[in-house]
Structure formats: structure tokens, C-alpha cells
Amino acid sequence: MIKTLPVGATIGILGGGQLGRMLAVAASRLGLRVHIFEPGANPPAGDVSHRVTTASYDDHAALTAFGRSVDVITYEFENIPTSALDLLETLAPIHPGRQALATSQDRLTEKTFLQGLGLQTAPFADVPDAIALGAAMDSIGAPAILKTRRMGYDGKGQARIMVAADATAAFADMQGAPAILEGFVNFSHEISIIGARGQDGSVACYDPGENVHQSGILRTTKVPANLTASQRTDAVLIAARVLNALDYVGVMGVELFVTSTGLIVNEFAPRVHNSGHWTQNGCHICQFEQHIRAIAGWPLGDGSRHADVTMENLIGDDMNKLVEYAKTDAAIHLYGKSDIKPGRKMGHVNRIVRT
Ligand code: AMP
Numbered sequence: 001m002i003k004t005l006p007v008g009a010t011i012g013i014l015g016g017g018q019l020g021r022m023l024a025v026a027a028s029r030l031g032l033r034v035h036i037f038e039p040g041a042n043p044p045a046g047d048v049s050h051r052v053t054t055a056s057y058d059d060h061a062a063l064t065a066f067g068r069s070v071d072v073i074t075y076e077f078e079n080i081p082t083s084a085l086d087l088l089e090t091l092a093p094i095h096p097g098r099q100a101l102a103t104s105q106d107r108l109t110e111k112t113f114l115q116g117l118g119l120q121t122a123p124f125a126d127v128p129d130a131i132a133l134g135a136a137m138d139s140i141g142a143p144a145i146l147k148t149r150r151m152g153y154d155g156k157g158q159a160r161i162m163v164a165a166d167a168t169a170a171f172a173d174m175q176g177a178p179a180i181l182e183g184f185v186n187f188s189h190e191i192s193i194i195g196a197r198g199q200d201g202s203v204a205c206y207d208p209g210e211n212v213h214q215s216g217i218l219r220t221t222k223v224p225a226n227l228t229a230s231q232r233t234d235a236v237l238i239a240a241r242v243l244n245a246l247d248y249v250g251v252m253g254v255e256l257f258v259t260s261t262g263l264i265v266n267e268f269a270p271r272v273h274n275s276g277h278w279t280q281n282g283c284h285i286c287q288f289e290q291h292i293r294a295i296a297g298w299p300l301g302d303g304s305r306h307a308d309v310t311m312e313n314l315i316g317d318d319m320n321k322l323v324e325y326a327k328t329d330a331a332i333h334l335y336g337k338s339d340i341k342p343g344r345k346m347g348h349v350n351r352i353v354r355t
Contacts, residue, residue, distance in 0.1 A: 002199040003093065004297035005071055007031035011292065012070030012092065014084075016043025016052065018335035018345065019076035019272050022280075024049045026288035032296060037066045044335045045076075057084040067091030074250065074295050078104050078270055079151055095249040095295040100270040103246065107149050108180050110267060117241055120264045122257075123183035133171050136181040137164055143184035146170040148177040158216070160184075185264055187257035191225045194276035195239035196290045197248045198300045204290070206283065207305045208235045209275050211255075217343060221275045221311040222353075223282060227258070234263050242268055251276070251291035274313065274345070281331045281350040282309035308353035316342045325349055 005011075011027050013020045016038030024034040024045050033050040036043060039057065046052040051069070055062030063084055067073070073094045078101055085101070088094060103113050111124045125136035127146065137144070142164050148157035157177070159170035171179070190213070195205040210225035211218055227235070239254045242265075253273025255266040276287035285293075285301030293301055314325075319340050325332055334347035 002297045003072070005032060008033065009071040009296070010035050010050065010069060011295065012037060012066055012073040013045065013049075014038075014073065014075035014080055015077045016040070016045035016049075017076055018044050018337075018347075020045035021048055021335060022277075022288045022333070023074070023076065023272065023291060026286065027292045030289065030292055030296070030298075032292065035066065035070050037063070044337055047336050057081045060087060063087050064091065072295050074271075074291070075101075076271055096252070096270045097247065097249065100246045100248055100252070104268055104270050105150060107147055107267070108178075111180065111182075113245075114242070114265050117245055119238055119241065120262060122185045122264060122266070125181045127171070127179040127181050130171055133167055133181070137161075137167050140181050140183045142166070145182045145184060146174060146179050147182060148174055148179050150177070185257045185259060185266075187259050187264070189226060189258050190255065190266075191227065191235065191258055191263075192221070192253055192255045192273065192275040193235040193239045194251060194253050194273055194279065194287050195236075195243050196251045196287075196294050196300055196303070197243040198294045199249050199297045200299075201244075202300055203240045203243055204300045204303050205236045205239050206276060206279055206287065206303050208232060208256075209278060209311075211275050215343070217315060217345075218274045218313055219315075220313070221278055223278055223305060223309050231258065231263060238263060238265060246270075250294045251287050274348075275311075277333065277348050278309040278311040278350055279303065279305075280333065281352060282307050310351045310353055312349050312351070313345055314347040314349065316340055316344055316346070319346045 010033040012035045016036040021044045027034050035051040036045045036049045037053045053066050067088045073092050111121045144161045146159045159173040161170045190211045191208045193208045197203050208225045209221040209223045212220045251272050253269040257264040272287045279286040330349035330351045
């Protein structure tokens, strides 16, 4: 059943980082209010939200009060404790739903799910312990990547195994956490596709973007990506397949490797995605508004691209060059973070590429 939120309704967002902040701005443009739940003090999203609750995810009283004060709940990161979701789902609808979260929280479940849909992934093997590592290496071989099943992001919780002798050290890096071993994919480049699915089951995808990472962190996204027309269509079909299979409501980012044997799915994120920030200046309706529309039961908006765009993340002391960025025609989006730290995402700029 479609639940359409009226103007003035309140959206609860779990997590108060930059994604929450940009969701809150989009919500307020649509006349909706936002209540942020975030354990850390002074979250970036707090500056632009109607209300902020500062409490931990095991504070049941705070979660209950939050859940009662909102009309729908969404989130800006995927590692939300299950116990918090168990409580919140009795108080308000949660979009995207539990299946999407549970699947994306665990790399083994995620890869198994993707393969079950008939999609191509890297070869993978479960590595619950040191004994399983040997069998996994035998079946996958080197080079490979060992990744923790849970809580990995921006390249954290990963170790590369270039030759079989590296395997023991890589396993030690996991610090006892259950892991999966992935065969190394020989890709030409990395792309992502941002898709959305409304409460009525309609699906809309943005043009795929081409991503460049540095030290495991997204550095730039450019659109259009270097893809053939059929690869572009494949990317859209892959996103739609995942969205439909999960009966998904909201925006999702799907990361793909481009190879000579087709597109290989790396992972999906059940939320707005850093590689979709270009849509703020390249599309009529950006990924943040699209997500709010979907979870609010509104029709999806027109996400067609009207310009070529390059998005560049401002990471750590890139912020010291802010005045230089401001002198160019780049559209600046800052997250309101005052402490500059190495590797910290401070903002991004979008440049329209004029030909
Ligand atoms: P992830 O945390 O899974 O998104 O991985 C971070 C980055 O590591 C990706 O964007 C790729 O550049 C690289 N990577 C991850 N998995 C593989 C793989 N199986 N083969 C080759 N490169 C990978």
C-alpha cells in the first residue's frame, strides 16, 4: 500500500553525516521535516534539520521517542544495529526495507544474493577461519582480496593477496573477523549506477558514472562513463533487477566493474551514494530528492541528465584550497565539518563539462 506523506510530515533519518545533510536539504525543499538520530555530537545534518536526537543505538527510550515522532524512517549508512531496527519497525515504516539492509551488511550474503539473481560477481569463498582460508585459496587462487564480511567501507577491512604466500598476513589483518576471499577482477574501469524505486514499483535510473578511487576512497566520478550503449543498458537492467528483487523503496548505488566479459557487480549500497553527487548539478531531480520522493510515496522525478559533469570529492586538506575552487565555475557542496582530518570527506565540487 502506498503511504503518501503530506507536506509538513516528518522523515526520520538514522545517521547525521553528509548524506543525511543533503537528504535533509532535499526534504525541506519538498516541505517535509527531518528528524536526525545520531550518536555523535554536532552532526553535519543537524545544521539543516528540524530536530536532532543525540543518543546511541542501544538507547531504547531515545529510539522509541524518535520512532514515535516521525512518519517514515530512512538511513544514510547501512551498518545500523539489528536491535535498533527491530524496535523502530514497530513504530514507523522503514525504507529501504530490512532485506536490503541485511543483504548489503554482509558481503557473503550479498554476493550469494547477486549470483542467485543470475548476475556476475567476482568468484568468492567463505573464510570463517584460518582452516577455510587454505581451501578458499585453492579454489580462487592469487591474486585475490580478503575482505571482512561486515563493516567494510572505503576500502577498510581489506587485504590484497598478490601471491599465495601473502595469505597468512592478509588473514591476520582481518583480526579474527569472518571474511570472504574474492578473486581479483581484471577490470578496465569502475562504474556505478544510481537507481531508484518508488512505492508503486516504478524504477528510474541515472546515467552510470565512471569512478576513480585513491587509497580506497572515491576521488572523482564523471558522466558520461566510458561505456557502449549496450553496456549502459546492461547497467540499468542490473540495477532494476536488484531493486525489484528486494521490493526496494528508495535510492540505491550499485558498483560495477567493466570487463571484457561484461559488467561484474562489486556491491550495492542501500542508500544515496557518493558516486551520485553529480546529479545535484547534472539532473533536474537529484538523487537526494529522488530518495525523499520514493520513501514519501510521491512519484519519482525526472532524473535525466542535462549536462556532462565531473564530481570531485574534497578530502582532508583539499579544504585548504577552497578559495581556489571558489574562483572557478565549480558548484561547491560542503558538509559543515570543521575538523580537517586525512581521508575525511569534507565536501565535493561538481563541474559542468562544456564542450
Ligand atoms: P569495496 O570495498 O568492495 O568497494 O572495494 C574497494 C575497491 O577495491 C573497489 O572500488 C575496487 O577498486 C577494489 N576491489 C574490490 N574488490 C575487488 C576485486 N574483487 N577485484 C579487483 N578489485 C577489487
